[in-house]
Amino acid sequence: MIDNFPRIRLGHFPTPIESLQNITKGLGGPEIFIKRDDCTGLATGGNKTRKLEFIMPDAIKNKADLVVTVGAIQSNHARQTAAACAILGIKCLIVLEQRLANAPESYMNSGNIFLNKIFGAEMVLCPTNKNVEEFAKEIMDDRKRQGANPYFIPVGGSNHLGELGYIECMREIIEQDSEKLFTHIILATGSGGTHAGLIAGKAHYQSDIEIIGISIKDKKLDQEEKVFRLAKNSCDFIQCKSLDRKNVIVEDAYVGEGYAIPTEGMKKALKLMARKEAILLDPVYSGKAFDGLIDLVKKGYFKDSDKILFIHTGGSAAIPAYEWAF
Incomplete structure (x- = not known):
């Protein structure tokens, strides 16, 4: 099936x-x-790899040239999405949400954050007073006006x-x-x-x-x-x-x-x-x-x-x- x-x-x-x-x-x-x-x-x-195997074909079907997703600072989903986009030659933009108060520098710059950079993803930090998915939509609307065709993947690919x-x-x-x-x-x-x-x-x-x-x-x-x-x-x-x-x-x-x-x-x-x-x-x-x-x-x-x-x-x-x- x-x-x-x-x-x-x-x-x-x-x-x-x-x-x-x-x-x-x-x-x-x-x-x-x-x-x-x-x-x-x-x-x-x-x-998230299992999920992306079924999500990314839909992005391709919709002729996306930019995949936008959201997640916490150390999101594993964001890292795997960035990697999938790298394989498929699609730009990736990750909107990150700060959920850990008073986070040390290592939390903000190492781990998955560093790997996202290695995979070539663009990262934007969501303002603390905004809903992360609504903020991502604002960014997508702006990119559409610039001529891009973005595709949104919800948090966790869920x-x-x-x-x-x-x-x-x-x-x-x-x-x-x-x-x-x-x-x-x-x-x-x-x-x-x-x-x-x-x-x-x-x-x-x-x-x-x-x-x-x-x-x-x-x-x-x-x-x-x-x-x-x-x-x-x-x-x-x-x-x-x-x-x-x-x-x-x-x-x-x-x-x-x-x-x-x-x-x-x-x-x-x-x-x-x-x-x-x-x-x-x-x-x-x-x-x-x-x-x-x-x-x-x-x-x-x-x-x-x-x-x-x-x-x-x-x-x-x-x-x-x-x-x-x-």
């Missing part, structure tokens, strides 16, 4: 699934596996096209899990597109795997409603009729003080993954999500016989920008 939609190959798929043997042993609970979407290959990898990437990922997981071992999928949920795509894929492919999103920004009910709305749009788009609201599950106890603000749990989880499995998580998304997974294991949320798959959404390129937090 997904094969019927236009797609440009930007990544390395299928991404591997690995057993986290050392962490599993240390926690003494269910067996934990990791889906390495940090290894998608585009611009150090990450989950729309019905981007979510095709994670409907496809759900199929990939099901095919890799030929023995039907996995009982749960755990991932970070922010703009919601990755989570929504998996939920739509669960419905479309009639999977019994329970999917739990660890919020990195919003409250449980708000995030669940956002993800359900996005998943419903995706299901409508691919004509899947079996979506169930009860399948959208979010845990919100690991956000801390807010988006992109480091927590002690995130730092411990990131160090644990690095020192036990030599895998780098990121401080904003997968670090907080893995903190949530560890805590749920310790609280007895899972049975020892469960098999948990953690989706590594990438983002380790941002670690240098967070040296101050460690």
